[in-house]
Amino acid sequence: MREMWPQAPGIAAWGLMTGVAMVKSGMSVFESLAMTLLVFAGSSQLAAIPLLVAGAPMWVILATGFCVNLRFVVFSLHLRPYLIHLPRWERMAHGYLTADLSYVLFTRRYPKPAADAEGRRAQEAYLAGNCFVNWGSWMVPSIVGVALANFIPTRWGLGFAGILCLVGILCSLASTRLRIVSAAVAGAVAVATWALPLKLNIVVAIAAAVLLCLGLEKLRPATQEARP
């Protein structure tokens, strides 16, 4: 938990912005609170907001949310040996509560899964405490953001902070040349096919970018592995 505290202000600011962005986009206070408390994933919340407002079909929003959250799938593969001894519902609960920073700090502190019961308990305690701080420093500011948003005029366009947040995350993912290609292709395709009904331009853009990058990879098999 001690290691988590220094991270709290950053998470808090992000949570605050997400809270404001949700209400500013035209979601009701109740909807915003429900989203904060249940979804607990800043980037997928922020990505879902414009789609929700545009009235995209549910599967498009969920697919987009899943794609944005794919990094967690990679994390879960890494965390599996640490947690697989627990009963399923406990594993799922741990997984649900382990966000980016909890994962980074946990795997930095424990490079290897514990071999004995005591070590396992210590690791579990560390992860749980860590996630608790993370959860709190996300939830409280989000709720404050939702509350404050009602006092800020819409004309200010503060919802744009959510988009800027996504811009930052986007830049943080641009770690290899092919990923930059992927972003450029997806962005261009999404703009070009904007007229498609039901926000399908998002789905078409993701598919086009991924297929093209997999194709480029085939052409140049000597690309180095990069993990987020």
Next chain:
Amino acid sequence: MTAGTTDLWTLAVIVGLAVVTVVARSFFFISSKPWSLPHWAQRGLQYAPIAALSAVVLPEVVMVQGQLVGTWADARLFAAAAGALAYFWRRDVLLTILVGMAVYLPLHLGWGW
């Protein structure tokens, strides 16, 4: 969706997104049987997240009502560019938001861009 009212469809989407969060975050330990993703899917993991973000973000920055912005006088363009530069300068998402908004608000409110 109308502003400020709660509707069931939105709530259903929210619950769906919550399920997506749980599934994504515990993907490989839902079942205790050892298994792994097919190779192409593992490769695809490299590119899908950034593609999804870009597909959502870019139209939000360069389009108005489904049209490309026809003018340079749009605060969003400069704010997004400044935010991106800020990120690469200090590798900090929080700074991206702060710098981006510091560019956006004066242009948007001051000049009405």
